[in-house]
Amino acid sequence: MKIVSSAPIRADLRERLQDGYPQLSFCFHTNIHEAAADLRDADVLITYGEDLTPEMVKRAEHLKWIMVISAGLDRLPFSAIKEKGIMVTNARGIHKIPMAEYVFAAILQWAKKTKKWNEQQANHHWDKYGVKMEEITGQPIAIIGAGAIGGEIARLAKAFRMPTYGVNRSGRPAEYIDHMFKTDRMNEALKEAKYVVAVLPQTKETVALIGRDQFRAMRKDALFINIGRGKTVDQAALLEALKTGEIAGAVLDVFEEEPLDPGHPFWDMENVTVTPHFSSITSEYQPRALAIFEQNLDAYLAGRRDLINLIDLDRGY
Known part of the structure; x- marks a missing residue:
């Protein structure tokens, strides 16, 4: 399984994921343009939810799950995501x-x-x-x-x-x-x-x-x-x-x-x-978001679909 991140993940958290799931392939990037090539055959995408376009979703032939490591979803291309039946979860609650x-x-x-x-x-x-x-x-x-x-x-x-x-x-x-x-x-x-x-x-x-x-x-x-x-x-x-x-x-x-x-x-x-949209900023932001991702990843690898914060694609939330 290939997991691609277009969100710039802290080095210590990247290492935690790689050490915790040595059987998986992780590709960490700092933005969606840098991640575009890897996204084509990715199974899972980790994103802040502001960078994905309908065209990228269509080119991501194997994408099955998008983990948005924020709560906001208003910039996601839901029509393209729904058309391909891609599952979406977010980090609701960490803020x-x-x-x-x-x-x-x-x-x-x-x-x-x-x-x-x-x-x-x-x-x-x-x-x-x-x-x-x-x-x-x-x-x-x-x-x-x-x-x-x-x-x-x-x-x-x-x-x-x-x-x-x-x-x-x-x-x-x-x-x-x-x-x-x-x-x-x-x-x-x-x-x-x-x-x-x-x-x-x-x-x-x-x-x-x-x-x-x-x-x-x-x-x-x-x-x-x-x-x-x-x-x-x-x-x-x-x-x-x-x-x-x-x-x-x-x-x-x-x-x-x-x-x-x-x-x-x-x-x-x-x-x-x-204030400049900074009420949710904290040093604990990424650790909390990735803790949700890891719990969901464990469920996903076990073949379960009872993931935390599973998004209703019709409601967009």
Whole structure:
């Protein structure tokens, strides 16, 4: 069996795979163009999911399984993949620790006004009462897309005794979520929350799911945080809501177009924090992703197809 990686895998992790599966042929590359020749007769492809084209899928005559070592799948050529009956798995769940920590860094930055701390120090200015800090303990939080990452956010929220509201497709209860709503009842969750966190994947159903009506449903003192996908939010509606005071502020790690245009108003708004889609970055990223791959590889070699994070090719998630 030939396994090709177009993702640049750390040297120690490459060695672990080769030592652990000496009967398999591994071809490690740093990008899809470098991997193209090997891909033609590959059985398995390891990718970040942003580099594969329909033409490459068609030329990969033996490809049976694509392991995406990220959670996002919106750039995969699903039609070509489905046509050839190729199995797809991803690394859903590995981001929950760094992304949940990012969310609480954002919430605490907002509530404790840490930007003002930095300003005062930079100006050598001692003003004990000039920074109007708030407590987050007991404040309600709504999590739009209450999956693995959302569940970890809710778990951490309980340390601050925060009432938790969740939104998912089914409305099915989940651990650490006090009140769960189906997507069509999202606004009922939004109206309660001081903090609203979007953790949505990009699918046909979620594009621009959060728009003008949702921002109008939020509290005027709400902080909106988006760590899912930029296109799940109507960015123009968000900008208007921030300008008019429909919501108090936003922390944005993802955008409709990335990188964010240097001339976009978000950069200079006092009530907005912009970060460059880095909420999931951690030194543990590849080890966690490849641990899922190894568990799936063991199942695959044993002839089983009960793989972790098996993707529904029709839904794209």
